[in-house]
Amino acid sequence: MGKKKVKVSASDAREVLLVREGFQLADIDPDSTPGLEGDNGDVKEVGRELFTERDEELADLQERMYAQARAGNPDAPSLLVVLQGMDASGKGGVVRHVFGSVDPQGLQITSFKAPTKEELAHDFLWRVEPHAPKPGFIGVFDRSHYEDVLIQRVREFAPPEEIERRYGAIVDFEQRLVASGTRVLKFMLHVGPEEQAERLLERIDRDDKHWKYNTGDLDERALWGEYAEAYQIALERTSTEDAPWWVIPANKKWYARLAVKAVLLRTLRDMNLEWPEVELDQDAERERLEEPTRLLKESLKRAADR
Amino acid sequence: MGKKKVKVSASDAREVLLVREGFQLADIDPDSTPGLEGDNGDVKEVGRELFTERDEELADLQERMYAQARAGNPDAPSLLVVLQGMDASGKGGVVRHVFGSVDPQGLQITSFKAPTKEELAHDFLWRVEPHAPKPGFIGVFDRSHYEDVLIQRVREFAPPEEIERRYGAIVDFEQRLVASGTRVLKFMLHVGPEEQAERLLERIDRDDKHWKYNTGDLDERALWGEYAEAYQIALERTSTEDAPWWVIPANKKWYARLAVKAVLLRTLRDMNLEWPEVELDQDAERERLEEPTRLLKESLKRAADR
Numbered sequence: 368m369g370k371k372k373v374k375v376s377a378s379d380a381r382e383v384l385l386v387r388e389g390f391q392l393a394d395i396d397p398d399s400t401p402g403l404e405g406d407n408g409d410v411k412e413v414g415r416e417l418f419t420e421r422d423e424e425l426a427d428l429q430e431r432m433y434a435q436a437r438a439g440n441p442d443a444p445s446l447l448v449v450l451q452g453m454d455a456s457g458k459g460g461v462v463r464h465v466f467g468s469v470d471p472q473g474l475q476i477t478s479f480k481a482p483t484k485e486e487l488a489h490d491f492l493w494r495v496e497p498h499a500p501k502p503g504f505i506g507v508f509d510r511s512h513y514e515d516v517l518i519q520r521v522r523e524f525a526p527p528e529e530i531e532r533r534y535g536a537i538v539d540f541e542q543r544l545v546a547s548g549t550r551v552l553k554f555m556l557h558v559g560p561e562e563q564a565e566r567l568l569e570r571i572d573r574d575d576k577h578w579k580y581n582t583g584d585l586d587e588r589a590l591w592g593e594y595a596e597a598y599q600i601a602l603e604r605t606s607t608e609d610a611p612w613w614v615i616p617a618n619k620k621w622y623a624r625l626a627v628k629a630v631l632l633r634t635l636r637d638m639n640l641e642w643p644e645v646e647l648d649q650d651a652e653r654e655r656l657e658e659p660t661r662l663l664k665e666s667l668k669r670a671a672d673r
Numbered sequence: 674m675g676k677k678k679v680k681v682s683a684s685d686a687r688e689v690l691l692v693r694e695g696f697q698l699a700d701i702d703p704d705s706t707p708g709l710e711g712d713n714g715d716v717k718e719v720g721r722e723l724f725t726e727r728d729e730e731l732a733d734l735q736e737r738m739y740a741q742a743r744a745g746n747p748d749a750p751s752l753l754v755v756l757q758g759m760d761a762s763g764k765g766g767v768v769r770h771v772f773g774s775v776d777p778q779g780l781q782i783t784s785f786k787a788p789t790k791e792e793l794a795h796d797f798l799w800r801v802e803p804h805a806p807k808p809g810f811i812g813v814f815d816r817s818h819y820e821d822v823l824i825q826r827v828r829e830f831a832p833p834e835e836i837e838r839r840y841g842a843i844v845d846f847e848q849r850l851v852a853s854g855t856r857v858l859k860f861m862l863h864v865g866p867e868e869q870a871e872r873l874l875e876r877i878d879r880d881d882k883h884w885k886y887n888t889g890d891l892d893e894r895a896l897w898g899e900y901a902e903a904y905q906i907a908l909e910r911t912s913t914e915d916a917p918w919w920v921i922p923a924n925k926k927w928y929a930r931l932a933v934k935a936v937l938l939r940t941l942r943d944m945n946l947e948w949p950e951v952e953l954d955q956d957a958e959r960e961r962l963e964e965p966t967r968l969l970k971e972s973l974k975r976a977a978d979r
Contacts, residue, residue: 438884463776470769471777472815478778509778560969564962571958577951578744585961589968592976645883652877655891656870662895663866670898 373405373413380629386612392599397559397618402626414621418628422468425632429505431640433473436503438643443502445549448631449511452556453594454584455566457620458509461556465628466507475500479510491515491533492540499544506549512537513553516601521593534604541610550634551610554627555598556617560591679711679719686935690919692912698905703865703924708932720927724934728774731938735811737946739779742809744949749808751855754937755817758862759900760890761872762923763930764815767862771934772813781806785816797821797839798846805850812855818843819859822907827899840910847916856940857916860933861904862923866897 376383383401403410436443448466450458466474477498486494492512500506516533519525525533541551558566567588570580587594606612613630617623682689689707709716742749754772756764772780783804792800798818806812822839825831831839847857864872873894876886893900912918919936923929 434881434884459778462778466777467773471772471780472765472768472782472784474777476778560966560973564966567962568959571953571955571962575740575948577953578740578949580951580953580958582953582958582961585958585964590972591969592972592974595973596976596979642881643884645886647877647883647886647888649877652886652888652891653874655888656873656877658891660866660870663897666896666898667866667901668898670902673902 373403373409375413375417376402376404379633380626381613381633384613384615384626384630386602386606386614390602390606390614392557392595392602392614395557395614395616397557397562397616399616400619400622401616403622411619411621414625418464418621418625419468421628421632425628425635426469428632428635428638428640429469429473431642432505432635432638433470433503435640435643436501438645440502440643442548443643444638444640445500445502445504445506446631446634447500447506447508447544447549447551448627449508449513449551449553450556450627451511451513451517451554451598452617453558453563453591454581454587455563455570455579456556456558456617457623458556459579460620461554461624461627462507462509464624465631466505468628469505473504475504475506477506477508479508479512479514490536491519492536495540500549502548512540513601513605517594517597518587520597520600521587521590534601537605538607538610541605541607545609550638552630552634553606553610553612554630555602555612555614556623557614558617560588562618563588679709679715681719681723682708682710685939686932687919687939690921690932690936692908692918692920696908696912696920698863698901698908698920701863701920701922703863703868703922705922706925706928707922709928717925717927720931724770724927724931725774727934727938731934731941732775734938734941734944734946735775735779737948738811738941738944739776739809741946741949742807744951746808746949748854749949750944750946751806751808751810751812752937752940753806753812753814753850753855753857754933755814755819755857755859756862757817757819757823757860757904758923759864759869759897760887760893761869761876761885762862762864763926764862765885766926767860767930767933768813768815770930771937772811774934775811779810781810781812783812783814785814785818785820796842797825798842801846806855808854818846819907819911823900823903824893826903826906827893827896840907843911844913844916847911847913851915856944858936858940859912859916859918860936861908861918861920862929863920864923866894868924869894 380402400410403414432444450461452458462476466476475498482494495512498506498508516530516537520530544551567580567584570576602612602614615623615626686708706716709720738750738752756767758764768782772782781804788800801818804812804814822836822843826836850857873886873890876882908918908920921929921932
């Protein structure tokens with residue numbers, strides 16, 4: 368195999384893809400692979416290698432966070448990952464492949480569908496709050512409270528002043544989460560309309576993909592421009608220092624997964640997660656482990672005698 | 674590498690390890706590896722190869738089950754896996770390694786701790802029922818309602834007649850689950866007292882394992898014989914055709930994980946899971962996909978004009 372010509376930029380995906388002041392969604396090319404430059408095939412191959420390279424570290428960091436909570440540390444942190452994007456933008460694939468590499472015991476995955484009648488009767492955050500991750504857990508929202516300023520805005524399911532109110536309510540809600548020890552990471556998977564058409568066509572064509580297809584998807588697709596506007600506004604209004612948005616070019620599935628994983632890993636690293644301090648007199652416990660061995664034998668004898 | 678001398682028995686792990694009429698826990702050697710015979714090192718190596726061999730099939734079957742539910746099939750099945758065993762018997766490792774290889778979106782993992790005051794004020798199944806897996810999901814119980822006839826019996830937390838009542842209540846509960854479309858698989862990870870001592874010692878010795886150590890574990894260990902009896906009775910009374918128990922020799926972690934995975938895979942295979950039938954006029958949808966492309970362009974134009 369020849370030498371691969373790929374420039375892996377040393378810069379942090381967190382910086383490159385972050386939604387800052389002046390951000391324009393229209394400037395982002397869904398085909399691009401920021402941070403990885405070179406020939407198409409080579410870039411993909413390097414990306415695949417990078418994807419699994421840090422799995423052990425990721426699993427270790429997640430376990431430390433989980434251990435903090437299990438050991439009863441009242442300040443045990445947690446992490447919330449919000450995933451948004453048009454239909455077929457690859458949200459499910461991110462959950463499966465990025466979060467599939469950490470211990471499922473530490474995950475809380477919530478998939479938000481169209482609200483029920485009961486949910487609609489409450490404030491839009493009512494159904495969201497109970498799914499905030501428990502201490503030590505990584506919570507993943509596949510769609511989220513952002514639907515309430517995206518489809519609800521585009522479809523005019525709520526009046527403009529209510530939509531307006533929601534941006535502030537979301538910022539407040541996320542700040543509360545952060546104040547209680549939850550890191551909040553938000554990702555928009557930015558797919559282009561041509562790529563979406565190909566993916567939807569695959570769902571129509573393949574028997575094993577039909578269940579992912581919804582005839583309504585095409586109605587939303589027809590409002591692409593309106594959705595782009597709704598996303599632009601939501602990103603502007605709710606990307607805060609505490610709870611930032613990253614826009615991830617998502618026409619290449621491998622890249623979107625790699626980028627989300629990179630931000631996740633960097634965030635966990637920055638949290639300086641230690642193994643919890645547990646009060647334990649090791650010598651005394653080792654001795655006690657000997658003592659019960661005697662008790663255990665008596666117990667086995669009792670059982671045998673019965 | 675020389676030829677490995679391992680006999681992989683063609684028989685089904687479901688048959689070999691099943692708790693049947695006349696089963697005696699005392700007959701099971703926690704060190705054994707039923708179905709895999711040969712030199713120790715070779716057996717382990719073969720076991721490791723077998724472990725990942727069918728991952729793709731397992732993931733595919735799980736996705737079909739999930740797809741059934743997502744497509745709205747009212748008879749979509751689900752699966753409940755109950756894991757029991759003494760402390761450090763490897764329950765967490767089974768969750769992580771066996772269920773870590775399926776899509777986390779289709780998993781519902783519940784870890785049952787000592788009951789709270791509120792939970793104790795209700796019937797013992799009150800806290801369990803809400804965690805029964807949703808259609809399409811694999812539910813995993815790390816400890817379960819069986820604690821109510823194990824620790825509660827050994828420690829006499831409930832009077833004998835109440836413990837007696839519970840065996841029947843458990844059988845009824847599990848039959849209800851089965852009747853509503855949930856397959857129920859129950860595994861006891863059978864570790865020996867010497868192996869447990871080694872694992873507990875490791876938790877005492879290693880800083881990164883302290884959080885898993887509970888000084889109370891040694892008190893339960895001292896009642897090994899009583900626990901063995903309580904397990905024997907629970908297995909006898911609750912291993913039914915609908916909701917069978919398997920006792921898994923668990924001194925070798927790799928074997929226990931392999932055996933659970935083998936039973937899981939065989940069960941999913943037997944469920945004859947198909948991709949859901951979805952009513953879809955493919956030609957019409959393909960046409961509609963073209964039509965919205967026109968609408969989409971108009972939408973983009975509207976957005977650009979604003």
